[in-house]
Amino acid sequence: MQVPASFEYQRAQSVEEALELLGRFGEEARVLAGGHSLLPMMKLRLAGPEVLVDINDLTELDHIDETGGELRVGALTRHRTLLESPLVGRHFPIIHDAERVIADPPVRNRGTIGGSLCQADPSEDLSAVCAALHAVAVIRGADGERGVAMADFHRGPYETAVGAGEMLTEVRFPVRPGSGSAYEKLERKAGDWAVAAAGVALCLEDGRMTHVGVGLAAVGAGGLHAEAVQELLEGREPSPELFEEAGRVASASCSPVTDSRGPADYKRHLAGELTKRALRRAVARAAAPAAAVKEG
Amino acid sequence: MRITVNVNGEDHTREVEARHLLVRFLRDDLELTGTHWGCDTSNCGTCVVLMDGEPVKSCTVLAAMAEGHETRTVEGLADGDRLDPVQQGFIEEHGLQCGFCTPGMMLSGRALLDRNPDPSEDEVREAISGQLCRCTGYLNIVKAIRWAAAHESAGREEAGSQA
């Protein structure tokens, strides 16, 4: 079997120690959480960090708390934990939608939200979800911590705002009344990366959509924060015609490429189709939150 | 580096390289060859073992990461000569052919039943969806796990009525 090249392994016992190690080894070091993106890359010898800083003992980063109008999710929170959290399901059914189709059960037992976001794969589901939810990433370094909006967190494919010597510690989601959200993913088979996916989050206030967030996965970096769709929908009343228009804008605003998952024109079509579907479900959930809880 | 890993209830201390994968540690160092590997990308799931009771893909876990956790492999399923009901279910329902995916499938089945004693067919399919089988077409694996569920619940009812 394929095996990684040699590296040094450090197991941090606290966030401070992890930051100290990351600071000491700089660019040579990578954070090891679930390991399900990093270790396969290392086995295929596409990644070769000299030092791995294992943060799996940092239980303080494995938490889901509602506080101050926010849901705060520790970076080490496993996919499985998110999927099984009623609190998450109540506020953000989009996260449950996505978690059901992220990788597979054993991988979800290990993989973490922080690892998913920091890998920053353009096909990664939680990036699109967090984009739609206008989440804030909390990044900690030797000099303290800072909050970074998702739009600024994503710097491009496989690039984030997390600098050398820093780590993502928490993701914060604003909790709003009257919210609804949904995630629609098309995959070639269970466990596969998305051919395309769309996440939509919004609130219904007096029959109008507000705080609209739309995130697209696997259709090019430009789709991750689908601002044109958000702007189209913000403040408008939901209607079938508007959803059609949203789909058209989503298709037009993304930049997918042809690959083994499908041709670009198909993915462009999917961006629109899945946006429409997610939008319909998000609105329905916002309109009938009780049903959403039941479903989630 | 020196690590101590608890496997099937026993501590094992070995000197290993940091890059040593848990699956290779189990197979090469402890000679527990019931855990297999079949890919390099954590897709096939033949390497599934339980870590603290939950299925993980041991080809994507460093042996060093297993320190401080309880690992359970197929060799730890039976209680002496007494097979776990999941093992018996695989025999009863012809849930295996070549046997290569079987240990991982049984461990996922065990973990599922530990938290959901009466899973539906869909729930079983979901629970094993991170693992590939090339021989059985899955139906008999689903039946095997549900056989175990039925017999465990019968066993519990019996125990309950005796109490």
Place this chain on the structure above:
Amino acid sequence: MTTVEEPAGPAGPAAEERPIGFGRMKRKEDPRFVRGKGRYVDDVKLPGMLHGAVLRSPFAHARIVSIDTSAAEAHPKVKAVITGETLAGLGLAWMPTLSMDTQAVLATDKVRFQGQEVAFVVAEDHYAARDAIELIDVDYEPLDPVVDARRALDPAAPVIRDDLEGRTDNHIFDWEAGDRAATEEVFSRADVVVEQTMLYPRVHPAPLETCGAVASMDPVDGKLTLWTTTQAPHAHRTLYAMVAGLPEHKIRVISPDIGGGFGNKVGIYPGYVCAVVGSIVTGKPVKWVEDRSENLMSTSFARDYHMNGQIAATRDGRILGVRVKVLADHGAFNSTAQPTKYPAGFFHIFTGSYDIEAAHCEVTGVYTNKAPGGVAYACSFRVTEAVYLIERMVDCLAAELGADPADLRMRNLLQPEQFPYQNKTGWEYDSGDYPACLRKAMDLAGYEELRREQAEKRERGELMGIGLSFFTETVGAGPRKHMDILGLGMADGCELRVHPTGKAVVRLSVQTQGQGHETTFAQIVAEELGIPPEDIDVVHGDTDQTPFGLGTYGSRSTPVSGAAAALVARKVRDKARIIAGAMLEVSPDDLEWTKGRWSVKGDPAMTRTIQEIALAAHGALELPEGVEGHLEATTVYNPPNLTYPFGAYICVVDVDPGTGAVKVRRFIAVDDCGTRINPMIIEGQVHGGLADGVGMALMEFIGFDEDGNCLSGSFMDYLLPTALEVPAWELGHTVTPSPHHPIGAKGIGESATVGSPPAVVNAVLDAIGVRHADMPLTPGRVWQAMRHGQVEAPQ
């Protein structure tokens, strides 16, 4: 004679679960597997064992300018670095393939596909071996590759096999079958001719256990022991003897538990030979087990058949004839595993299950810069391609005529009284009642009701499809006079010994990869001798302990070795009769057999059980003149004809009109494999093959870019179905024993893999109303087909 039976329900009463002979019985091999005590090649650990790794070509086609191994050799844990040059010195740089071609063990002149073996490192541990291959520096001069088989014969195409004397193109063979003139005649008078071009794409068997070997050459007695993933241990041993010049009696090939084969483990791969050479060079045992990428990128693929089919019929739906032209992509070396005289395998069976007047086909094989192979993945020697072709053509014809695909098939199926049936390419189908089988599948499916549901859904804009296939397989090769591989006749031996206490051991030449031979073969002997299956040990997979034979592939274990096991048991039974006569002091002619005992005719109290006879055979009993003691026999079974399992499959799918995603909702399979030895095992074989078929139809595909880079080198890109992509299979069966087989069994191993892909494809195309689209029908390809009415062949 056919009996139509109900589908098997849950296992019967306990007594029926331990049959002495045929019947539903739990597997004897399972207790070790469920305890994790199976023993696969990678589980073999020998004292002092070293570990090998193969360096592979990053290019599809390139000249090797130089190879610098010095840095690898300097690695402190490396024991040997072997290159093509090293092997050339031993005369082992090239090896024969199963199709009488040659294949480089380690490349010397050129590399001819991405992933080709270039160097082999032997090191103290697996990690060091993998590290060291990264230290080898190879200077390549890239050459233009031939990736698309349709361009392989262009005059300007680069010549891939310039190692072959006088070779100026990429042509391998031309082959034809059937009657061209007769076919032209029926086409000339047909009302309707439908033509369709289709590709059966390149797929891979991808057993979960990859291929590997542990080679241990004893430097003192010169004996080589080779634990290896092989479906054909005896054939491998003979080939090693021929290739390496090692004396055959000094080679022991052990095929331990095999983690799935499906044809992937028929051939000899360069890595095996490297492990052997590594052991010879270092004097230590050497283990080499390929990783998943190596498995997908370099070992036997399947299919890659570019087919053009034409079907001729009358306006009222009577099929008159079929003709086919095939371009076969065999990759860089012609290493397909098939009988020597059959370069296109048993593709002859493209005439299918129908009563047609004439047929003709032509197949041309070419080299390309892709991995070698072609026959693997449960294909029954190209029957898979043939069945796909005819079953797609029948659906195309149905579309053209506006006929119901089930009606059209029913109208043209061979009738029971036509058997034995001589098809139009020279093959004799042994037995069958095809209409009963199709009708049964339609009843199980509720076919007419499904069509009503489909019509209603169409009204609402929902896409539901119903697909059928009716296949006839041809399996169980030989006979030996027609069928051999590298000159080795396709006949298989069997040995049976009954111990003094009445327990027995039966030794087979074939090798299970999960098919349950330890149970099935014990049941065959049990049926013939009346010894309980649990008292019969089945020994296989070790050339030192088993008789010669060609192994397990092409669904041949039960048709060939199953017959051998029955016949060797009958030999023992005949001998037991003589001994029983001596015991009872009567003439053997006065005895009659009931299962497990010989008794005096008309006096059942005068009886001796097989166990009593076994003890007497080893005891002090005075035996008749000319009868040797002990109770054992050997045989070699040379099949008089192939066997012809068949089946009717119906697949129901739902297609998402917005995304093209296909959901297989139901799959109904009615198989007829003749006599059913262990229905539980048969059903399991069918289940697995159906999942294969869903996988091939919907997702499995080995693709290449224009430079010949393999795009499907891991399970992230070579997609296999999980439990969520396949339905709960619905099975039924009919039983039409093979008249020429000792127990009437026809074989089942590959039926479902052969028969299911066209059913799935037909269902999807039925749903979307498109005449044809090539596999794999991924959501994107289905969407393209919906949008454009067709879709380009995949690359």
